[in-house]
Amino acid sequence: MTTSIDALKEKARRLRILSMKATTEAGSGHPSSCLSAADLISVIFFHEMQFDPKDPHNPANDRFILSKGHAAPLLWAVYAEAGIIDEKDVLTLRRLDSILEGHPTPRMPWVDVATGSLGQGLSVGLGNSFAAKLDNIPFNTYVLLGDGECAEGQVWEAAALASYYKASNLYAIVDVNGLGQSGRTMDQFDVNRFADKFRAFGWFAQTVDGHNYDEILNAFDVFRRDGGTQPRARRATRGRHLPFPGGSDREGLLRRAGRAPAVGLADGSPSRISPARSRAPARPARPGRSRRSRPG
Numbered sequence: 001m002t003t004s005i006d007a008l009k010e011k012a013r014r015l016r017i018l019s020m021k022a023t024t025e026a027g028s029g030h031p032s033s034c035l036s037a038a039d040l041i042s043v044i045f046f047h048e049m050q051f052d053p054k055d056p057h058n059p060a061n062d063r064f065i066l067s068k069g070h071a072a073p074l075l076w077a078v079y080a081e082a083g084i085i086d087e088k089d090v091l092t093l094r095r096l097d098s099i100l101e102g103h104p105t106p107r108m109p110w111v112d113v114a115t116g117s118l119g120q121g122l123s124v125g126l127g128n129s130f131a132a133k134l135d136n137i138p139f140n141t142y143v144l145l146g147d148g149e150c151a152e153g154q155v156w157e158a159a160a161l162a163s164y165y166k167a168s169n170l171y172a173i174v175d176v177n178g179l180g181q182s183g184r185t186m187d188q189f190d191v192n193r194f195a196d197k198f199r200a201f202g203w204f205a206q207t208v209d210g211h212n213y214d215e216i217l218n219a220f221d222v223f224r225r226d227g228g229t230q231p232r233a234r235r236a237t238r239g240r241h242l243p244f245p246g247g248s249d250r251e252g253l254l255r256r257a258g259r260a261p262a263v264g265l266a267d268g269s270p271s272r273i274s275p276a277r278s279r280a281p282a283r284p285a286r287p288g289r290s291r292r293s294r295p296g
């Protein structure tokens with residue numbers, strides 16, 4: 001694990017800067033949507049996820065879906081920070097000859113599915129979850145959603161199905177920044193409402209301050225430790241981001257508990273997070289993963 005909290009914060013700072021540079025260069029985009037999620041995505045990519053930075057198609061890679069696809073510049077900045085593309089590539093954002101479009105598309109090899117039509121990412125993540133189980137490959141899928149996006153009914157259709165099928169290898173992280181495209185969201189910074197909704201669908205949900213690294217990291221730890229056994233709510237105050245993981249069932253905990261885990265997350269004033277599978281016990285070696293690493 002590369003990643004001390006200071007290192008994760010520094011990565012997030014660089015992600016913010018590069019996102020701003022890219023959207024400025026392109027003259028369009030959603031820079032604020034990138035900024036609110038930078039701390040969360042730093043932890044997800046540089047602490048939680050495991051993948052081979054040299055092989056986007058390694059079946060054992062953990063998967064990431066940017067369901068709030070309009071924050072694509074942040075995702076491109078992540079791949080630059082991971083050493084997968086150059087920083088200067090990120091500045092080609094939205095050019096006709098660039099594979100780095102304003103929303104993620106599979107023209108970029110690390111993107112499995114085009115996103116940007118809000119509401120669809122969690123459904124695709126659930127498909128990944130099924131695939132992992134059918135192929136017996138223990139990868140996890142992380143889906144980052146917007147809070148405004150959660151007004152889309154498809155999010156809850158996916159949440160219900162994930163719970164029914166105990167998709168314990170699926171994490172949903174909701175960035176509760178209180179804003180949709182042109183105004184306040186219905187629930188604004190009331191992250192507990194997000195967590196309660198996910199819980200109502202059978203998820204293990206936590207809330208965190210999405211800019212507090214101790215809380216974010218702890219939420220993932222809690223999820224790994226308790227996600228399948230004792231659903232617990234982490235009380236927090238208001239949050240800007242909410243991560244919800246569907247959870248991992250490596251140890252079969254979720255299966256036994258009969259529920260899917262979820263995580264919820266945080267914000268910019270105080271916020272909250274949720275769930276976590278366990279980082280603790282080392283994951284069994286995955287096929288073809290010998291070169292996998294957390295990029296530094």
Ligand SMILES: Cc1ncc(C[n+]2csc(CCOP(=O)(O)OP(=O)(O)O)c2C)c(N)n1
Nearest residue numbers: 033070116117118146147148149179180181
């Ligand atoms: C199905 C659909 N409807 C509308 C839009 C237009 N749109 C783009 S960004 C956005 C606001 C998204 O807000 P939120 O999910 O909270 O993300 P944030 O930018 O706050 O992170 C909207 C409505 C879209 N991309 N897809």
Ligand SMILES: [Mg+2]
Nearest residue numbers: 147148179180
């Ligand atoms: Mg929002």
